[in-house]
Amino acid sequence: MDTQQFIPKSLVNNTTKLSFTWKTPSNIALVKYWGKTEPQIPKNASISFTLSNSHTITTIDFVPKLNLKTNDINFELFFEGKKKEDFKPKITKFFERIIKYCPYLTTYNMVIHSENSFPHSSGIASSASGMSAIAMCLMSLEKSLSSAELTDEFINKKASFLARLGSGSASRSIEGPLVVWGNHPAIKGSSDVFGVPFPYEVHEVFKNYHDAILLVDKGEKQVSSTVGHDLMHNHPFAEERFKQANENLAKISKILQNGNLDSFINLVESEALSLHAMMLTSNPYFILMKPNTLEIINAIWKFRNKTGSKVCFTLDAGANVHVLYPANESENIAQFIDNELSKFCQKNHYICDVVGLGAVNV
Numbered sequence: 001m002d003t004q005q006f007i008p009k010s011l012v013n014n015t016t017k018l019s020f021t022w023k024t025p026s027n028i029a030l031v032k033y034w035g036k037t038e039p040q041i042p043k044n045a046s047i048s049f050t051l052s053n054s055h056t057i058t059t060i061d062f063v064p065k066l067n068l069k070t071n072d073i074n075f076e077l078f079f080e081g082k083k084k085e086d087f088k089p090k091i092t093k094f095f096e097r098i099i100k101y102c103p104y105l106t107t108y109n110m111v112i113h114s115e116n117s118f119p120h121s122s123g124i125a126s127s128a129s130g131m132s133a134i135a136m137c138l139m140s141l142e143k144s145l146s147s148a149e150l151t152d153e154f155i156n157k158k159a160s161f162l163a164r165l166g167s168g169s170a171s172r173s174i175e176g177p178l179v180v181w182g183n184h185p186a187i188k189g190s191s192d193v194f195g196v197p198f199p200y201e202v203h204e205v206f207k208n209y210h211d212a213i214l215l216v217d218k219g220e221k222q223v224s225s226t227v228g229h230d231l232m233h234n235h236p237f238a239e240e241r242f243k244q245a246n247e248n249l250a251k252i253s254k255i256l257q258n259g260n261l262d263s264f265i266n267l268v269e270s271e272a273l274s275l276h277a278m279m280l281t282s283n284p285y286f287i288l289m290k291p292n293t294l295e296i297i298n299a300i301w302k303f304r305n306k307t308g309s310k311v312c313f314t315l316d317a318g319a320n321v322h323v324l325y326p327a328n329e330s331e332n333i334a335q336f337i338d339n340e341l342s343k344f345c346q347k348n349h350y351i352c353d354v355v356g357l358g359a360v361n362v
């Protein structure tokens with residue numbers, strides 16, 4: 001894989017403070033990434049809807065260092081206005097991983113201010129939106145330091161490449177409405193090292209798709225994604241799972257083009273349950289679903305049987321349930337959630353989201 005293209009060649013010297021702000025979304029995978037090798041190479045291809053309302057806004061101030069002899073990476077981190085020391089190790093590791101591709105990092109003292117649109121303790125993964133926002137700020141810096149003109153296409157590609165090194169799913173949070181990450185024969189231009197927008201015409205029914213995120217459990221997860229990915233090494237069903245995911249990706253590529261919602265529902269729900277089946281069958285095994293996760297799944301199945309609705313669910317690595325439905329059902333599903341599902345959420349909380357287009361400079 002050609003990663004040399006991401007090493008900047010001609011950078012100018014800058015002595016003034018520069019500041020950039022980006023708003024980047026979270027995403028929800030339809031075919032899941034679960035299992036990877038170094039350096040953040042996925043074991044199978046994945047695809048996600050980019051979200052819109054669930055996002056991170058990050059500003060980075062780049063202040064040129066007075067003493068250029070020090071090669072350390074210096075940054076201060078503020079989350080929702082407060083200094084956040086416990087987020088620093090993950091970001092330090094991220095910066096160390098990308099230094100080869102962003103050598104200018106060591107020439108600045110950085111101040112990072114970040115905030116999420118969703119409550120921090122909502123159980124919604126913030127690493128995708130958080131890492132992609134930092135990556136976009138770095139690419140804005142690189143653009144202003146580059147003597148060569150950088151195209152938007154290159155900026156997005158490299159931002160996704162960098163974001164991936166912070167958190168795999170973050171590679172899918174630069175563009176929208178559908179992004180594939182992982183080399184796959186059915187997806188033209190796909191790559192293991194960056195995400196690409198789904199390259200084919202998407203059926204009308206998937207435009208403006210809705211995602212209501214039901215907040216079943218807002219607590220810290222007992223098992224992090226990093227540990228979960230790790231447990232896929234030596235997992236008895238790993239190889240079959242990677243094969244299944246890649247087959248599902250080929251299938252969903254067709255479904256997204258032909259608009260067959262029954263096939264979509266079947267594939268997306270099966271992916272969610274297969275992901276959790278990997279957790280149940282890891283060693284050590286673990287369960288991230290809660291009783292209310294199952295209550296919601298059963299209520300969705302019952303509602304679908306009764307009404308013929310095309311609503312379905314998916315799960316990420318947690319207890320919360322993403323309820324997916326086409327825009328023309330939004331009123332009915334809003335009622336269904338209020339009447340029958342919100343009671344299973346902590347404090348009846350859920351977030352209404354919709355498919356979005358990716359990172360925005362603010």
Ligand code: DP6
Pocket residue numbers: 028029031032033034040046125127166167168169170225226229275316317
């Ligand atoms: C279940 O991207 O959070 O949400 O690369 O270790 O940061 P790291 O993992 P992460 O894993 C996401 C897993 C998932 C499925 C998905 O988004 O594809």
